[in-house]
Amino acid sequence: xxxxxxxxxxxxxxxxxxxxxxxxxxxxxxxxxxxxxxxxxxxxxxxxxxxxxxxxxxxxxxxxxxxxxxxxxxxxxxxxxxxxxxxxxxxxxxxxxxxxxxxxxxxxxxxxxxxx
Amino acid sequence: xxxxxxxxxxxxxxxxxxxxxxxxxxxxxxxxxxxxxxxxxxxxxxxxxxxxxxxxxxxxxxxxxxxxxxxxxxxxxxxxxxxxxxxxxxxxxxxx
Amino acid sequence: xxxxxxxxxxxxxxxxxxxxxxxxxxxxxxxxxxxxxxxxxxxxxxxxxxxxxxxxxxxxxxxxxxxxxxxxxxxxxxxxxxxxxxxxxxxxxxxxxxxxxxxxxxxxxxxxxxxxxxxxxxxxxxxxxxxxxxxxxxxxxxxxxxxxxxxxxxxx
Numbered sequence: 001x002x003x004x005x006x007x008x009x010x011x012x013x014x015x016x017x018x019x020x021x022x023x024x025x026x027x028x029x030x031x032x033x034x035x036x037x038x039x040x041x042x043x044x045x046x047x048x049x050x051x052x053x054x055x056x057x058x059x060x061x062x063x064x065x066x067x068x069x070x071x072x073x074x075x076x077x078x079x080x081x082x083x084x085x086x087x088x089x090x091x092x093x094x095x096x097x098x099x100x101x102x103x104x105x106x107x108x109x110x111x112x113x114x115x116x
Numbered sequence: 117x118x119x120x121x122x123x124x125x126x127x128x129x130x131x132x133x134x135x136x137x138x139x140x141x142x143x144x145x146x147x148x149x150x151x152x153x154x155x156x157x158x159x160x161x162x163x164x165x166x167x168x169x170x171x172x173x174x175x176x177x178x179x180x181x182x183x184x185x186x187x188x189x190x191x192x193x194x195x196x197x198x199x200x201x202x203x204x205x206x207x208x209x210x211x212x
Numbered sequence: 213x214x215x216x217x218x219x220x221x222x223x224x225x226x227x228x229x230x231x232x233x234x235x236x237x238x239x240x241x242x243x244x245x246x247x248x249x250x251x252x253x254x255x256x257x258x259x260x261x262x263x264x265x266x267x268x269x270x271x272x273x274x275x276x277x278x279x280x281x282x283x284x285x286x287x288x289x290x291x292x293x294x295x296x297x298x299x300x301x302x303x304x305x306x307x308x309x310x311x312x313x314x315x316x317x318x319x320x321x322x323x324x325x326x327x328x329x330x331x332x333x334x335x336x337x338x339x340x341x342x343x344x345x346x347x348x349x350x351x352x353x354x355x356x357x358x359x360x361x362x363x364x365x366x367x368x
Contacts, residue, residue, distance in 0.1 A: 021124050027151065029297065038346040046284060052161065081188075082187045095143060097303055
């Protein structure tokens with residue numbers, strides 16, 4: 001039983017660190033601000049969930065588990081809020097996304113100027 | 117495995133710092149600082165377990181809050197002139 | 213009244229879990245600070261349906277479970293595209309219709325869109341959300357309306 005928990009928690013930590021590393025690579029690799037934001041989303045959501053769940057399994061203290069859950073909830077609640085605020089500020093200050101593959105580019109420019 | 121995860125997070129933090137230095141826009145920098153903060157929270161929790169001192173989790177909670185407040189605080193000023201996105205040849209990005 | 217009680221329970225749990233000391237002095241200090249916060253919150257007039265959405269609490273856990281599955285799926289797609297490189301992505305900006313009536317429903321929907329990697333809600337007005345997506349197919353599945361339908365059914 002002890003061994004099983006160690007293996008499963010190690011697996012969670014491994015997947016989590018892979019996801020965080022992918023998020024870091026995505027920040028470097030992607031072409032513009034909006035796409036980089038999606039790469040950050042990977043770290044913010046599943047990466048931290050995996051790492052903190054892995055840590056939860058290694059602990060037997062109930063208080064420590066509760067604190068880990070608190071950190072996890074904070075990250076999950078705060079992450080989308082900051083990325084939305086950041087995206088909104090960038091969009092309203094005239095930073096246009098690069099390489100759009102659709103037709104409604106013109107449309108969006110109108111709406112951004114009317115909202116500022 | 118804990119140490120491997122710590123090293124992986126550390127490399128990811130280095131990549132985020134690199135993006136923060138490289139820019140090119142102000143928003144890329146704020147994004148890099150934000151993701152750096154999230155990874156710091158994860159790293160503090162991991163280090164607490166590596167060193168066998170789970171009290172570090174309190175610091176992680178506080179750090180998560182500070183990270184949130186700092187990003188929101190910077191973006192409160194996003195309707196001032198300094199945040200206007202200007203073409204690459206004459207942009208002003210001394211802020212961060 | 214029930215909102216005040218729910219705020220009290222939340223704050224008390226937060227204090228007890230964070231402190232870890234259960235002597236009389238510490239507990240009474242905690243009680244005093246909870247009372248202070250409830251007093252300030254009442255003065256600020258923020259203890260209501262909006263800050264303590266109790267009516268959601270029955271259905272929200274089923275929604276969270278579904279959302280976690282969605283997040284895992286979206287994560288695998290985004291990670292795949294990170295390693296495949298920038299040739300394979302197709303960034304898209306589009307307006308999505310929302311069918312929620314209440315502010316709370318709209319906020320939950322927009323937040324869920326942002327929480328799933330690959331899509332970010334940029335702006336919201338009366339009945340539309342402006343969404344930036346990493347891959348065009350992600351937007352198609354959003355327009356198909358599974359998430360929208362589930363959030364709308366949370367509302368009442």
